[in-house]
Amino acid sequence: MAKTITSTLADTLENLSKGDFERFWHQVLDRREEPRVKRNRVENKSRLEITDVLVSAFTEEGALTVALEILEAIGCNQPAKELGKINDCDSASIK
Template sequence: MDKRKAVKRMLSNLSRHNFNNFRDELVNRQKEPRIVRNRVEEKSFLEITEVLISTFSETGAVEVSAELLIAIDCHTEAAQLLKDAGDECSEPESRNMGATGGPASENGSRDSEHFVDKHRTELINRVNCVADILDQLLENKVITPSIYDEILVIPTSQKQMRKLFSGPLNAAGPRGKDVFYRILEKEEKYLIEELKRKK
């Protein structure tokens, strides 16, 4: 199956809920080139296929679509898309997920140190909204209710963050760190932007 057909098939098979999430993730994508909302809002899967291909090329449309699917937790759909498009990578989460910037390092290699590990000290010292972050980590099942309660009673945000890094995040693995990164992008936007600029 060629790449255009693979993207079209993927979009046509998404549930309405996942299709809406995909579209929302697409317009909120931070990496250039960006797509403005009115190009995809209320558009059919055929129209969005054309927008993806005209913006990113056929190969790029497959890669960006896989990234967005992973971001909305449609891992099976991402794997099927890559298979249909003739991509030999069977683990889509091992790709450079540029939609978030978290899983891959600045050089785009998944083998490199994860963003949150690389900036561990800065994050421990400067993140303040730990309770909000814990709420979302619990909601996304990155941490358990008992870990949530244990960290929440710790008196300072620095100690809370240190505890989070020392056990639960390591146990959650790369996927849990990806979720943590996306939460930080939302809750600590300016800090993350500053850290991204650091080499």
């Protein structure tokens, strides 16, 4: 069974260290582009809850783009590379 963008994003966030995860969600809050995410939607939330926030705020494809940008900005290049591989998948397998 092919993995969805949401499940791949959740796996990526689950594999971040605590410090990298905190920097990730701080960057989500610091984004200047719309839509903006409010602090109460990410503060003290689990990695799975933040995945849901990203998808609900940006759609699956948008969440993927935002996550890739943030991971690269905070120096998490390997997780960004792994997450970026989903772009190489057959679009029929991504729902």
